[in-house]
Amino acid sequence: MSYLLIVRMKKLIGSMENLMKECQTLKDHLDELKSPVVFCHNDLNHRNIIYSEEKDSLTFIDLEYGGPNFRGFDLGDFFCEFAGIDNVNYSLYPNKDFQLKWLRMYLEETAILKGDDPDITVDDIAVENLYVEANKFALACHMMWGVWALIQACYSVLEFDYVEYAELRIKEYHTRKNAFLSLQKLTRSSL
Numbered sequence: 001m002s003y004l005l006i007v008r009m010k011k012l013i014g015s016m017e018n019l020m021k022e023c024q025t026l027k028d029h030l031d032e033l034k035s036p037v038v039f040c041h042n043d044l045n046h047r048n049i050i051y052s053e054e055k056d057s058l059t060f061i062d063l064e065y066g067g068p069n070f071r072g073f074d075l076g077d078f079f080c081e082f083a084g085i086d087n088v089n090y091s092l093y094p095n096k097d098f099q100l101k102w103l104r105m106y107l108e109e110t111a112i113l114k115g116d117d118p119d120i121t122v123d124d125i126a127v128e129n130l131y132v133e134a135n136k137f138a139l140a141c142h143m144m145w146g147v148w149a150l151i152q153a154c155y156s157v158l159e160f161d162y163v164e165y166a167e168l169r170i171k172e173y174h175t176r177k178n179a180f181l182s183l184q185k186l187t188r189s190s191l
Contacts, residue, residue, distance in 0.1 A: 008163045008167075009150055009153070009163060009166075012150075012163070012166060012167055012170055013150070013170070019147075022143070023143065026139055026140060026143060026181075029136055029181055030070070030072070030136060030137065030140060033072060033132070033133050033136060033137075033185070035070040035071050035072040035073075035133050035137065036070070036071050037068050037069065037070055037071075038068070038069070038070075038071045038074075039066065039067070039068060040066065040067065040068070040069035040070075040071070040073060040074035041060055041063060041065070041066050041074055042065035042066055042067065042069055042073070042074065042077070043062065043064075043065045043077070044060065044074060044077055044078045044081060045078075045081035045085060046081065046085075047062070047085065048060060048061050048062040049061075070137060071133070072130075072133035072134055072136065072137030072140075073137045073140060073141060075103070075106070075130070075133070075134035075137065076133075076134045076135060076136070076137035076138035076139070076140065076141050077137075077138070077141040078134075079093060079094055079099060079134060079135070079138055080093065080138050080141045080142065080172075082094050083172075088168050090172050090175070096131065099131055099134065099135075100127055100128070100131055103127050103130045103131055103134065104122065104127045106130070107121075107122045107126055107127060107130060108122050125186045125187075125188065128185075128186050129185045129186055131183075132183040132184065132185050133185075135176075135180045135183055136180050136181065136183060138176070138180065139173055139176065139177060139180050139181070142169045142170065142172050142173035142176075143169070143170070143173050145165075145169045146165075146166045146167075146168075146169035146170040146173065147166070149162040149163070149165040149166035149169065150162065150163065150166045153166065
């Protein structure tokens with residue numbers, strides 16, 4: 001590993017102690033959400049979603065990262081991926097109105113798959129709480145992919161600037177951290 005690479009990484013994360021502290025703070029916030037563990041794609045970007053107009057259906061592909069994970073992680077990662085892959089632009093992160101509509105459909109389809117009536121099980125509180133969950137977990141996605149990129153920078157033989165990608169993800173984590181961590185779940189008594 002080159003000296004320049006070490007300097008870039010140290011500038012990005014400071015010390016390992018700082019990184020661990022940041023991760024623990026995030027974990028504490030995420031634990032409070034009690035996000036259920038479900039089967040997740042774990043890399044749900046536009047390249048891994050195939051829409052068939054003919055069948056009016058979606059198919060998810062490229063499941064090598066698929067497995068159990070927190071529901072909020074997959075949803076947060078899905079929204080993060082709106083920024084793109086090759087030319088990342090976080091101004092494309094979906095706004096709250098778009099997310100609420102999408103999350104309502106997600107909850108309605110989940111209810112139907114479980115045999116529940118979505119008119120009874122899906123309300124504004126459930127949708128708003130899933131919004132909070134997805135956006136707090138979006139921070140975990142930025143952190144995870146940022147750390148993943150730092151590891152790749154040390155070991156990958158591919159010609160790719162992994163440290164630059166880590167910088168993008170970790171910078172976006174810090175940009176959104178205060179706003180997302182301040183989001184609060186609703187309760188019936190908080191209305």
